[in-house]
Amino acid sequence: xxxxxxxxxxxxxxxxxxxxxxxxxxxxxxxxxxxxxxxxxxxxxxxxxxxxxxxxxxxxxxxxxxxxxxxxxxxxxxxxxxxxxxxxxxxxxxxxxxxxxxxxxxxxxxxxxxxxxxxxxxxxxxxxxxxxxxxxxxxxxxxxxxxxxxxxxxxxxxxxxxxxxxxxxxxxxxxxxxxxxxxxxxxxxxxxxxxxxxxxxxxxxxxxxxxxxxxxxxxxxxxxxxxxxxxxxxxxx
Numbered sequence: 001x002x003x004x005x006x007x008x009x010x011x012x013x014x015x016x017x018x019x020x021x022x023x024x025x026x027x028x029x030x031x032x033x034x035x036x037x038x039x040x041x042x043x044x045x046x047x048x049x050x051x052x053x054x055x056x057x058x059x060x061x062x063x064x065x066x067x068x069x070x071x072x073x074x075x076x077x078x079x080x081x082x083x084x085x086x087x088x089x090x091x092x093x094x095x096x097x098x099x100x101x102x103x104x105x106x107x108x109x110x111x112x113x114x115x116x117x118x119x120x121x122x123x124x125x126x127x128x129x130x131x132x133x134x135x136x137x138x139x140x141x142x143x144x145x146x147x148x149x150x151x152x153x154x155x156x157x158x159x160x161x162x163x164x165x166x167x168x169x170x171x172x173x174x175x176x177x178x179x180x181x182x183x184x185x186x187x188x189x190x191x192x193x194x195x196x197x198x199x200x201x202x203x204x205x206x207x208x209x210x211x212x213x214x215x216x217x218x219x220x221x222x223x224x225x226x227x228x229x230x231x232x233x234x235x236x237x
Contacts, residue, residue: 001138001168008167009147014154017043019146024095024117025056025087031112032083032104037074039153045074059084060091065234068223069204075193077200078221079104115142128152135161135174192217200224203232 016039018030029049033042049070053059059067064084071080082104089102096102099110111124121142123129129148133139135156140148155162159179163169188194192214199214203224209215215232218224224232
C-alpha cells in the first residue's frame with residue numbers, strides 16, 4: 001500500500017508552497033495557520049506573512065499588535081499570539097529537541113515540523129491521516145505523511161469516499177462503505193466567536209467596542225489590554 005500511495009502522490013499531490021521548503025520556521029507558520037482553516041484561505045496569508053517576516057528572528061522582533069493585525073482573516077486569533085511567543089522562544093534559545101516546549105505547539109504540530117523540517121521519521125496524525133489508517137488498517141510511516149494528507153482531503157472523504165479513484169482501493173477492507181455525517185462545528189454566524197472576532201477587528205482598527213464580555217474574553221487570551229480608563233488596545237510588547 002505504501003508504494004501505491006507514494007506513486008499516486010507523485011502524480012496527484014497538491015502543489016502547496018510550504019512543501020518546497022525545509023525551513024522549520026516557515027513550516028511552523030503553515031502548520032499553525034492550517035489548524036482549523038482551509039488550505040485555500042491559508043495560502044495567500046502564509047505568503048504575505050513570510051514576505052513580511054521571512055525569518056523567525058524578524059517575527060520575534062515584531063510587536064504582538066502587528067502580529068494580531070496581520071493575522072486578521074484567519075480566525076482563532078490566539079494562534080497568532082502563540083506563534084509569536086514561539087518565535088521569541090526560538091530566537092532566544094534555538095529550536096528545542098522537544099518541539100512541544102514551544103507555546104501553542106502540541107503533539108501533532110511537533111510531529112509535522114519534526115518530519116517536514118528536521119527529517120524525523122514520525123507520522124503526524126491529523127483527521128485525514130487517521131481516517132485513512134482506520135479504513136485501510138495500515139499504519140504507514142513518516143514518508144507517507146503528505147500523501148496521506150492529500151488522499152484524505154481529496155479521495156478518502158469523510159462521508160462518501162471516492163473509492164473508484166483511490167490508489168489503495170484494491171486492498172482496502174472498507175472499499176465501497178458510506179459513513180454517517182460527522183457532527184458539524186457550531187455556526188459562526190451569531191456566535192460568541194463572531195462577537196469576539198468583531199470586537200477584535202474594531203480594536204485593531206482603533207475603534208471602540210461596547211461588547212465588554214467579548215473584550216474580557218480577548219483580554220484573558222492575551223489578545224488585548226484594557227487600560228484604567230476601560231479602553232481596549234492591542235498589546236504592544
